[in-house]
Amino acid sequence: MPFQAPRGTEDVLPSDSHRWSRLESIFRELSSRYGYHEVRTPTFEDTSLFVRTSGDTSDIVSKEMYTFSDKGGRDLTLKPEGTAPIMRAVIEHNLCPPGAVLRMSYIMPIFRYGRPQKGRYREAHQVGLEILGSPSPAADAEIIEMTVKFYDLIGIEGAEVKLSTLGREECRVRFREAILEHTRSFLADQPEEARSKVERNPLRMLDSKDPDTQAALQGLRPILDFLEPESRANFDTLQELLQEADIRYQVDPSIVRGLDYYTETVFEVQSSKLGAQSSLCGGGRYDCLSEELGGRPLPAVGVAMGIERALLVLDELGKAGESDRPDLFVVTAGNQAAGAARELARKLRSSGYSVLLDIDQKSLKSQLRQADKSGARYAAIIGEDELGRGTAQLRDLATSEQSEIPLEEIARHLGGKA
């Protein structure tokens, strides 16, 4: 095997690319119904964009970025997430003037250098949504509603949202102190490395899977006890809105999120079918991101949903889906008919039908086998007799019913086409 795809990357093969297209078109359709417009940003950005926004203590920035310098000496990074580039574009093009609300969607690859595993790749793909310009919990609710709707539409029903809030600056400062205070004796026994990591970002302890860590956190007051009154009110309103929309959710204060720019609302949808990578999507509010990038204050909420992970869950659910079937396979008997067959195929294709044709001059038997394998609904057989009469034998491949009809009438038999 002289070459193989780089570690942590995948080829999407013709046999299952339809599953990707399906998810993407469902997503596009949903976004447009809610009035979102797609935004596309470059595959790489200035490294400092991510260092500035994700937080330099985050693992993403400190060890998972694909960073390189180009021939002009620019320090660049393959984007490890989508929100910072979008915010950069919004500021750069002044897309969201004061008072405006901007809704955007995206489908993009992201790149993170980590040890690959099921559901964790070095190149991954996500679809996402962002609303900029509104501080209202109604914006949060809209994003969450669309997220749940998306999973519903693709066939992951009853997704349960895990919801929490990180409050604002003051709340987090006090909560961090509370964590450190509460776990002081536990941390004293920990190795230096773990300790310094926790000291940089104590919140990280909350979603640790380590039983000892979890034990040490027993009895800690949840972050919800530290919320500023305004955040508390927003969180309550959000929950009312979710109930109104009939969205299942569960308040889970252990939801943290890996990027440092989140404020207030954070949420995830998880699945037990993903092994160690339990979250299907992650989102939340990032009211300070714009300012961190030098823009004016701009409240915002968004979500990013992993395509590979959604596909993985659909696999587990046994929902592989089917690829599109051609409407017709044109079969020729004898080599005189090849031209007429191509002509017929061309006409029907122009009318929007999906038509297949043997191009290797194979036997009639082989052509019919190909027709069968292709999943085509009909085969049109043209031999010398039919050629003379301007007809074809139209065979229904499921029922084996066959009748001779004029070539011009084939389209009518195939049924309507937009």
Place this chain on the structure above:
RNA sequence: GCGGUUGUAGCUCAGGGGUUAGAGCGCCUGACUGUGGCUCAGGAGGUCGUGGGUUCGAUUCCCAUCAGCCGCCCCA
């Protein structure tokens, strides 16, 4: 990045220090000459992940490396 585990045909897997490495599925061809799916017959396809080492001899043992998977970590 750490710990583990796996790597044999397109796919799922069996095998085993020694002449031409197997199965099922898939693929191709054919079964009296213009008809698919079923059945039957035949066929193509593997440098046994890669590179070293041990050995008279390795795909089988050892080491390294690459890749997948599991857990940690991280998160989409």
